[in-house]
Amino acid sequence: MADTPVVLLGVTGGIAAYKAAELLRGLQKAGMDVRVVMTRAATRFVGPWTFETLSMHPVRLDEISEIRSDSRITHVEDSKEADIMVIAPATANTIAKMANGIADNLLTSMYLAFGKTVVVAPAMNTQMWEHPATQRNVAALREHGVFVVEPGAGELACGDFGSGRMADPASIVAEVKLRLQVQRKRDLRGMRVIITAGGTREPIDAVRFIGNRSSGKMGFALARAAFDRGAQVELIQANVDLPPVPGVRQTETPTASQMHAEVMKRLPSADILIMAAAVADYRVAEGPAGGKVGKGRSDWRINLEATKDILCDVASQRSGQYVVGFAAEYGLEGLERARAKMERKRLDMLVFNDISRPDIGFESDYNEVRILTRDKEVQVDKAPKETIAEIILDHIAEAVRSRRGEASATA
Numbered sequence: 179m180a181d182t183p184v185v186l187l188g189v190t191g192g193i194a195a196y197k198a199a200e201l202l203r204g205l206q207k208a209g210m211d212v213r214v215v216m217t218r219a220a221t222r223f224v225g226p227w228t229f230e231t232l233s234m235h236p237v238r239l240d241e242i243s244e245i246r247s248d249s250r251i252t253h254v255e256d257s258k259e260a261d262i263m264v265i266a267p268a269t270a271n272t273i274a275k276m277a278n279g280i281a282d283n284l285l286t287s288m289y290l291a292f293g294k295t296v297v298v299a300p301a302m303n304t305q306m307w308e309h310p311a312t313q314r315n316v317a318a319l320r321e322h323g324v325f326v327v328e329p330g331a332g333e334l335a336c337g338d339f340g341s342g343r344m345a346d347p348a349s350i351v352a353e354v355k356l357r358l359q360v361q362r363k364r365d366l367r368g369m370r371v372i373i374t375a376g377g378t379r380e381p382i383d384a385v386r387f388i389g390n391r392s393s394g395k396m397g398f399a400l401a402r403a404a405f406d407r408g409a410q411v412e413l414i415q416a417n418v419d420l421p422p423v424p425g426v427r428q429t430e431t432p433t434a435s436q437m438h439a440e441v442m443k444r445l446p447s448a449d450i451l452i453m454a455a456a457v458a459d460y461r462v463a464e465g466p467a468g469g470k471v472g473k474g475r476s477d478w479r480i481n482l483e484a485t486k487d488i489l490c491d492v493a494s495q496r497s498g499q500y501v502v503g504f505a506a507e508y509g510l511e512g513l514e515r516a517r518a519k520m521e522r523k524r525l526d527m528l529v530f531n532d533i534s535r536p537d538i539g540f541e542s543d544y545n546e547v548r549i550l551t552r553d554k555e556v557q558v559d560k561a562p563k564e565t566i567a568e569i570i571l572d573h574i575a576e577a578v579r580s581r582r583g584e585a586s587a588t589a
């Protein structure tokens with residue numbers, strides 16, 4: 179990446195297209211060189227001259243002249259020059275095309291040919307935003323690795339109040355800066371990182387189980403972010419219904435004992451272990467009943483026994499790995515228990531999150547955490563799990579670096 183990052187700004191045909199001019203200025207003020215591509219509909223809202231003048235580059239328009247006089251194929255060549263693509267505002271229509279790989283204009287062709295980080299800021303009326311088709315398409319974009327800056331709520335151009343208003347240009351700039359920083363970092367290059375994700379299920383019989391609500395989203399966000407930073411990543415996952423993470427080796431371990439075995443097997447070759455999975459503390463003592471237990475009885479008592487504590491066994495067998503635990507506790511009073519857990523299990527870091535709040539944590543795309551290490555505590559306010567993952571990895575990378583520095587200084 180050159181010193182001045184190049185941003186390809188895609189503008190689509192929504193009322194918020196005028197805010198793209200402010201966004202362009204914000205990106206420039208943050209030290210970026212911006213090139214603009216507009217859809218035909220976007221040009222009905224704001225003239226290309228606005229973007230041409232502000233960006234000091236010709237604006238790419240949605241014309242069929244994709245092979246220029248110098249024989250360059252625009253959608254491929256211009257994509258190569260950019261470090262990041264930002265589509266803001268992104269209409270419901272363009273999001274739908276991107277989600278389905280439709281490349282019937284220059285902007286969507288560039289998106290498909292891009293292959294690097296893409297940030298999308300949707301903007302539309304509330305009904306359009308909340309429509310299941312749009313929600314499905316946005317979820318598909320996330321699955322394809324696109325970073326979505328969620329629209330905010332407020333008064334919309336149509337006079338309605340609700341969600342769908344494009345996020346503030348300042349927060350889109352902040353997201354782009356964060357993504358570029360991550361691209362530049364590669365600060366986990368060469369390191370082997372093991373991450374557990376999801377929630378284990380302990381069978382009661384052939385169809386029933388004791389499980390938990392962990393979705394695996396936090397662990398998957400960590401895996402993707404660690405891979406982007408150059409790490410060799412292995413995900414040990416339990417019952418996660420999310421698409422595979424490109425570049426990451428994934429192993430299914432549905433129960434606590436399977437996850438225990440897999441973690442212990444891989445621990446010796448790891449540099450960093452991040453235990454983001456929710457592992458069952460108890461399982462059926464007699465083992466699962468054969469077949470499906472019928473309905474005929476008035477009550478059914480099941481004896482539970484403790485599962486093997488993975489972190490305790492890691493604590494006794496580790497040899498220099500940086501070990502991170504997660505504590506999902508109910509209410510802030512859980513923080514004290516989390517601190518005690520960190521001591522007891524000899525963790526280097528513990529990420530505390532409060533699962534009493536419905537807007538963060540389990541199943542949510544958001545989290546708010548407190549990062550505890552031996553010498554500090556850092557509060558990380560509510561943010562998408564992808565952002566939380568980056569912040570956690572910042573702290574891990576810094577700690578591992580300083581530990582290695584200390585080790586080589588004393589060698």
Ligand SMILES: Cc1cc2nc3c(=O)[nH]c(=O)nc-3n(C[C@H](O)[C@H](O)[C@H](O)COP(=O)(O)O)c2cc1C
Binds near residue numbers: 192218219220301
């Ligand atoms: C006045 C007006 C405002 C519009 N605003 C939006 C909008 O904010 N968001 C959106 O998704 N579509 C909006 N649309 C619909 C899009 O312009 C339409 O779907 C168009 O095909 C989008 O093309 P594009 O995605 O190629 O830019 C608007 C249409 C009109 C006529």
